[in-house]
Amino acid sequence: MEPKDLRTIYPDAERHNYPAIDPAYLSIPTDSGYLWLLKKKLSEKEQLLLALLSKEVPSSGKSTNSLWYQILFRQKRIEKEGHFRVIQIQLQLPDDFLIDAWKEHINGIFSHAEDSLFLTPQSALLIEKQAEYTLTKEELEGIFLTLDDDFGTLSSVFIGGFHGSTSAFPALFEEEQTIFREESHLMNRQRVFDISDVALHYFTKDALAKSSLILSMKEEWVIDEEMKEIIYILWRNQGNISSTAKELFMHRNTLQYRLEKFQENTSLQLKNTDDLILCFLLLNS
Template sequence: MNFHQLKRIYPEAFLSEQPSSDQEWVSFPFQQQWIQLKKEQRTASELALLELSLAAAEPKKEHRYSKWYAFLFEQASAVPTTAAVCRVIQFELLKKDRNFDDDLWLQSFKSLFDNVLEAFFLNDHQGILIQDHQKEQWGLEEITGILHTLDDDFSVRSACYVGQYWSVASTLPEVFHEEQRIFAKEKNKGKTVVTLSTAGLSYYIQDTLTASPLMQQLKQQLLSDPETKEVIEAMWQSQGNISLAAKSLFIHRNTLQYRIDRLQETSQLSLRNLDDLLLCYLLTLE
């Protein structure tokens, strides 16, 4: 698909030199520029499909013949036998300059992980790294911090999806393509590192929430006060621990207690109750 074909389907689409920071627009890399498209009335599945279509249309990077590439992208029947269990780590360069050295960046990125089976660019912005199963080397916070350092060193902005470990079987390509769709939807939400645990809840329920008049009405009532969202997120991150939540918000525990009580009075939902807390948290997801 080229831009003129896309323009006939989405008349509001336009090209820009940088991705949009406006939450009402979604940005797709396209031939050293960015396609900007209005999010309104676009389903998550539609945006994910469009992401994959545009990525496929971009010229692929030259890379050596790979059984992994053939297995994951070309429906090759031969299952790679180099590993019994692996995970696929997707990466995308959301911003880079014209002097960017792809090979040097890829070597630096590979050095973050042990037991790398293969890594290559799929196009000018996106690529994957396949890692054999091992004891965890880095946690989510460590990977995020290292990527921020790498971004500073190369003057780029990147994001990656750290996939789950899966058995290397004929079902792996289908599972991987679903991970691609999750990353396509979640990568522009400000997180450097995306995982199934951090993005799965939002990805799988967002369309259902958006389509529900009841949930939208409850969301409007619940989040009319800007402070409420911060309180809900802090309580969720602390797993309902009021003291930890108050510390993360830099407020006194009694102040947080008061806000929780006030929210319960207006909504009949208590953030001390885990079922209510989960429901409230779902409503904060964009």
């Protein structure tokens, strides 16, 4: 069932960027966020059917009284001074996932964590206060790779920025949620990312979508799936040929040949930063 169909059947449904933890609501995941349906307006059969169709596990409501839930989703003021970031985590879970053991590991790793919340069985938030030493993106990537190995999970992680404890914090977090939802598909094999990884595309995509020139180039240049992967990974490795070949499990000379053939067809040299940026944006417009 498509979200527009649900809105037709349930015109009072509310759209939010996050799932409902409040047990009074049933939240249905969509491509653009979540639709909240007030349970008291639904029959028991409707609730069961919608939960089944959406594969959404009804919320237990256990996190609604959490201070940070109130801050992020109910605009409660942050009483503490300092800077905080929200790390968003999406998990693909095995049938025998040990959630309590996973939480215990997380709490042991993040010594400056303020709170951790599971919004759904597959979606979690970790709130961390900035300290003298903060884990880097590379260190976080290693941590989540290890957790995935240990628990049989597959993690996708967005590292939010550190923001001061101001009234704007919930709005900043909401935009980070939108970025995570809309841009995570760009990351290909990279499972841990932040705003710097997707900023160029995120802040230019509206202009690209309106460009006749970009549309013309997309129609004229036929880029196969292998070449698309090369462009994504070359972009992620900042144009470094050796690193890209290693990540692709491809001989450096083979990669060089593919780049030369691409140049013959498009006149673009992907070793040139400006040409690489153009191709990256072209693929994601």
